Amino acid sequence: MRWKLGGGVTAIAMLGAVTGSATDSGVAQRAAWRATYAAPATIPFPDENPYSRAKAVLGRKLFFDPILSADRDRACVTCHLPDLAWADGRRRAPTRADSDTDLRTPTLLNLAWQEGRLGWDGKFRDLESVAFVPISAPGNMGLPVEDAVARLSADAAYVAAFKEAYADPGVTKARIEAALATFQRLIVSGASPFDRWIAGDEAAIPVAAKRGFDLFNGRANCAACHGGWAFTDGSFHDIGTAVGADLGRGRFVTNSQVLRYAFKTPGLREVAGRGAYMHDGSIAALEAVIDLYDRGGIDRPSRSPEIRPLNLSADEKADLLAFLRTLNSEPGTGPALADLTEAAPRP
Numbered sequence: 001m002r003w004k005l006g007g008g009v010t011a012i013a014m015l016g017a018v019t020g021s022a023t024d025s026g027v028a029q030r031a032a033w034r035a036t037y038a039a040p041a042t043i044p045f046p047d048e049n050p051y052s053r054a055k056a057v058l059g060r061k062l063f064f065d066p067i068l069s070a071d072r073d074r075a076c077v078t079c080h081l082p083d084l085a086w087a088d089g090r091r092r093a094p095t096r097a098d099s100d101t102d103l104r105t106p107t108l109l110n111l112a113w114q115e116g117r118l119g120w121d122g123k124f125r126d127l128e129s130v131a132f133v134p135i136s137a138p139g140n141m142g143l144p145v146e147d148a149v150a151r152l153s154a155d156a157a158y159v160a161a162f163k164e165a166y167a168d169p170g171v172t173k174a175r176i177e178a179a180l181a182t183f184q185r186l187i188v189s190g191a192s193p194f195d196r197w198i199a200g201d202e203a204a205i206p207v208a209a210k211r212g213f214d215l216f217n218g219r220a221n222c223a224a225c226h227g228g229w230a231f232t233d234g235s236f237h238d239i240g241t242a243v244g245a246d247l248g249r250g251r252f253v254t255n256s257q258v259l260r261y262a263f264k265t266p267g268l269r270e271v272a273g274r275g276a277y278m279h280d281g282s283i284a285a286l287e288a289v290i291d292l293y294d295r296g297g298i299d300r301p302s303r304s305p306e307i308r309p310l311n312l313s314a315d316e317k318a319d320l321l322a323f324l325r326t327l328n329s330e331p332g333t334g335p336a337l338a339d340l341t342e343a344a345p346r347p
């Protein structure tokens, strides 16, 4: 169902949503919002790196294989664990020396839909260009590109897998990157109660969560940055969290005030199960995240104009939380990565 709202209608509808009343306009507004969260029908793959089963199979093998680390003791899966929403559940990612890095491991869910740059501060141009940063970083997997290529070239099973994927047995950096990216684009979040509700099942989520959805899209303004099915705009904002030295996107774009302390908006799928939160793991619990937004974060020139104190009541905070909890997928609905198909799998 599609709703077209003129400016006047929107204003009245907003009022209905804000007061939480089940007026006709409040119902229309909620329906309009719901239409913006429809699940995608297909996974997008870039023209330069289209889906093929052989590439995805190779990427999956590489993702889980410690052969890509200097000491053969780490793989991508060391920090991006399927059971922890493809993150690691830690406050900060661990270095090889078992100290902590400055950053929390982000989830890899739904990156196929991420059009802009990746990384908390946008240091990665695209998904393909990420792989050799963790592989070669001395504090992480610690394997130089030439060594990675040499090791895989000396392994008959890999040579066969590269031949299958690229019709040529040559192992190259670009082919490793393309295969890993193809596999990662299949990492799509499973169906959640929220998705069933969006699809029309009114009983799928509690009434409190529906009020939380209205707040999320209305007065609490969360959807300004976390709108749409993947719950991220893929952009960078200062929401008033960081107090450290990390300037985020502002490290690269030095002439922009609003990019100081700006970090990438994380998607919110599986969010209730995968704290700590924020780029630096500085917030342990989801309740405390909502409190941060309620306060409006640190008031400073770089803070996004979309962030301001919300003055939520205790009931409203509980409603927002109830809504966020509906974004966790139901058992058995995750991506079918064990049994990859010839055609690109559907989400």
Ligand code: HEC
Binding pocket: 063, 074, 075, 076, 077, 078, 079, 080, 093, 094, 095, 101, 103, 104, 105, 106, 107, 108, 111, 117, 118, 119, 120, 121, 123, 127, 130, 131, 132, 134, 135, 140, 141, 180, 184, 264
């Ligand atoms: C030591 C833990 C660790 C390992 C091992 C690791 N990662 Fe990560 N990953 C991270 C951290 C931390 C970040 C955030 C880095 C940043 O923003 O600069 C990240 C970011 C990413 C991102 C960007 C996600 C986004 O939303 O922007 C991708 C993609 C990714 N990793 C894929 C991989 C792949 C592929 C491998 C294996 C080749 C790998 N990672 C190995 C911890 C790890």
Ligand code: HEC
Binding pocket: 216, 220, 221, 222, 223, 224, 225, 226, 236, 237, 238, 239, 241, 242, 263, 264, 265, 266, 267, 268, 271, 276, 277, 278, 279, 280, 286, 289, 290, 293, 304, 306, 307, 320
């Ligand atoms: C101006 C854009 C913006 C708005 C508005 C916004 N967020 Fe965020 N959100 C972000 C960014 C950016 C981060 C990451 C900040 C960081 O890492 O320091 C974030 C982080 C989060 C996280 C932590 C997720 C994780 O994986 O670490 C949650 C939960 C969250 N937001 C929920 C909300 C809710 C609920 C609202 C409304 C009350 C909201 N956001 C409003 C941009 C926004």
